[in-house]
Amino acid sequence: MKLTIVEYPDKRLKEKSKTIERFDKELHQLLDDMYETMISSNGIGLAAIQVGHAKRVLLLNIPDENDEQSIESLIEMINPVITQKSGVTTYQEGCLSVPSFYEDVDRHESITVNYQDRDGNTKSIEADGLLSIAIQHEIDHLQGILFIDKLSYSRRKKFEKEYKRMQKEKKCSKS
Numbered sequence: 001m002k003l004t005i006v007e008y009p010d011k012r013l014k015e016k017s018k019t020i021e022r023f024d025k026e027l028h029q030l031l032d033d034m035y036e037t038m039i040s041s042n043g044i045g046l047a048a049i050q051v052g053h054a055k056r057v058l059l060l061n062i063p064d065e066n067d068e069q070s071i072e073s074l075i076e077m078i079n080p081v082i083t084q085k086s087g088v089t090t091y092q093e094g095c096l097s098v099p100s101f102y103e104d105v106d107r108h109e110s111i112t113v114n115y116q117d118r119d120g121n122t123k124s125i126e127a128d129g130l131l132s133i134a135i136q137h138e139i140d141h142l143q144g145i146l147f148i149d150k151l152s153y154s155r156r157k158k159f160e161k162e163y164k165r166m167q168k169e170k171k172c173s174k175s
């Protein structure tokens with residue numbers, strides 16, 4: 001089932017997500033619904049809080065060299081923790097919860113992440129490039145942090161102005 005994506009400035013996006021203790025049917029259904037929601041919205045990453053569940057759950061599906069997303073490259077992370085980080089990189093990020101806005105954000109270049117899969121098995125992954133950036137973006141969601149919270153004061157002001165204007169235009173075109 002496709003779920004509704006929570007959009008900025010909804011206060012739920014500021015919530016801290018809770019550790020998953022039970023790796024049961026309910027968790028599997030949430031993961032399946034999140035996948036359907038992410039793919040049908042053209043996303044490459046999604047955290048559970050973006051569909052209204054304050055749980056330490058996220059999905060990543062990075063496109064291949066032909067810009068295609070396949071289920072084989074889907075990564076489901078439960079209770080992820082970054083254990084190592086190095087370097088700095090900048091990427092123009094976007095977020096399904098902040099539609100139509102993209103901005104440069106600084107992130108660690110390479111990271112190691114420990115997490116659990118849908119059955120509770122412990123996993124570890126070393127990531128760089130787009131996967132590293134996407135993981136950091138999604139782990140921020142679990143702390144109630146959006147990529148726009150990382151902008152400078154002046155860029156954030158510019159965003160608030162542009163975003164308000166876009167929301168107004170959206171409302172007008174619907175009525």
Ligand code: Y12
Pocket residue numbers: 041042043044045046091092093094095096098099100101130133134137138
């Ligand atoms: C690099 C930086 C950030 C991430 C986090 C995951 N972000 C997304 O998956 C963003 C998806 C997105 C999709 C949009 O929709 C279309 O392109 C049709 C979009 O545009 C609108 O909302 C109009 C914005 C963001 C991963 C890697």
Ligand code: CO
Pocket residue numbers: 094095096097137141
């Ligand atoms: Co996001």
